[in-house]
Amino acid sequence: MLGMILPADVESEERFGEAPGGVLFPEEEKIIARAVEARRREFATVRVCARACLARLGYAQVPILPGVGGTPTWPAGVQGSMTHCAGYAAAAVGPMPPISAIGIDAEPDAPLPDGVLNLVATPAERDRLAVTQQEPGSPNWDRLLFSAKEAVYKAWFPLVGEWLDHQEAEILFDPLDRTFAVALSRDGLIVDGRPIRRLNGRWARQRGILVTAVVLGSA
Ligand SMILES: CC(C)(COP(=O)(O)OP(=O)(O)OC[C@H]1O[C@@H](n2cnc3c(N)ncnc32)[C@H](O)[C@@H]1OP(=O)(O)O)[C@@H](O)C(=O)NCCC(=O)NCCS
Known part of the structure; x- marks a missing residue:
């Protein structure tokens, strides 16, 4: 559904249902180490989604760490956004330029x-x-x-x-x-x-x- 409301130059990936989790980088593991299991799974699931978007844009698999104010740190050359709620997780990532900012x-x-x-x-x-x-x-x-x-x-x-x-x-x-x-x-x-x-x-x-x-x- 997310793909339907994004411009064609923005990649997106979504998961319906309970967050399945996924493999995290050690730097990401450190950040989420003390979180409850549900938070850990949503944190990992959106990052799996985000890395799928990055791969489609030709970017390597990298940790996506929370930066200032919680905003995700993206590799140079892209902008993106992540979201999760009960039953859904998604990420959207686009090349910068032309994209300046994404919020989902x-x-x-x-x-x-x-x-x-x-x-x-x-x-x-x-x-x-x-x-x-x-x-x-x-x-x-x-x-x-x-x-x-x-x-x-x-x-x-x-x-x-x-x-x-x-x-x-x-x-x-x-x-x-x-x-x-x-x-x-x-x-x-x-x-x-x-x-x-x-x-x-x-x-x-x-x-x-x-x-x-x-x-x-x-x-
Ligand atoms: C930061 C905030 C927007 C996150 O939204 P949420 O509905 O609670 O949670 P979501 O699951 O949709 O989004 C969480 C993701 O948002 C991203 N995020 C967090 N802070 C962010 C920020 N300052 N800027 C951009 N993205 C941010 C992160 O990727 C986070 O996922 P992660 O913790 O796994 O890395 C919200 O908690 C908040 O602080 N809102 C108050 C400010 C606001 O909305 N003002 C209204 C202006 S009109």
């Missing part, structure tokens, strides 16, 4: 826990959700909103290196196109020398999983 996020297609929406949604987003959330057969828009913001953050942080608050990115979904527009209320994001305040993303839903993607710099 997966969430279960279930309502957000009580109280979370008020923290993450702007007043305008809450007003729109009050209408769309009622539509039968639609995704859980509150969760999709949360996911879109996480994807924005994962694209934003490696370029800017600063926190982005949920209230600083306003999401407007197009339910028919399965796209979303992002309006940032603060400066900081610069792509190819140009300050960026507006981004675009895409989303998909399959097998009880919602996935969102924001890619900067693709043709």
Whole structure:
């Protein structure tokens, strides 16, 4: 499903179901040594996915270590993003240039826990959700909103290196196109020398999983 919402020059790999795990490099083992088994498996599974993407782009198998703020460190010449949730793990990696940043996020297609929406949604987003959330057969828009913001953050942080608050990115979904527009209320994001305040993303839903993607710099 992830491949459907990414540009053709971005490689992706995904796993549905329980994270199977996989072989880690010793440097990665060290980082995850004290984690519980479920965290270890998801950490390993996304890295297997990421290395599959790297291989398709002609890159050697390398450790993918968490860097500043948790952002994954990619080999020179690529950008990427990883996500995992119960029942799903995925990675997306693309050549830089033209890709400047990638953010992907997966969430279960279930309502957000009580109280979370008020923290993450702007007043305008809450007003729109009050209408769309009622539509039968639609995704859980509150969760999709949360996911879109996480994807924005994962694209934003490696370029800017600063926190982005949920209230600083306003999401407007197009339910028919399965796209979303992002309006940032603060400066900081610069792509190819140009300050960026507006981004675009895409989303998909399959097998009880919602996935969102924001890619900067693709043709
Ligand atoms: C970092 C964060 C986005 C991760 O999202 P999540 O839904 O908790 O978890 P996911 O499984 O989808 O993603 C985890 C992966 O994100 C990546 N990641 C972590 N921190 C990151 C960062 N600062 N920048 C980019 N990617 C990051 C890592 O690859 C991580 O996997 P790993 O720990 O196995 O290496 C989230 O925990 C967070 O801090 N959110 C608050 C900030 C935010 O979203 N603001 C909204 C702005 S509009």
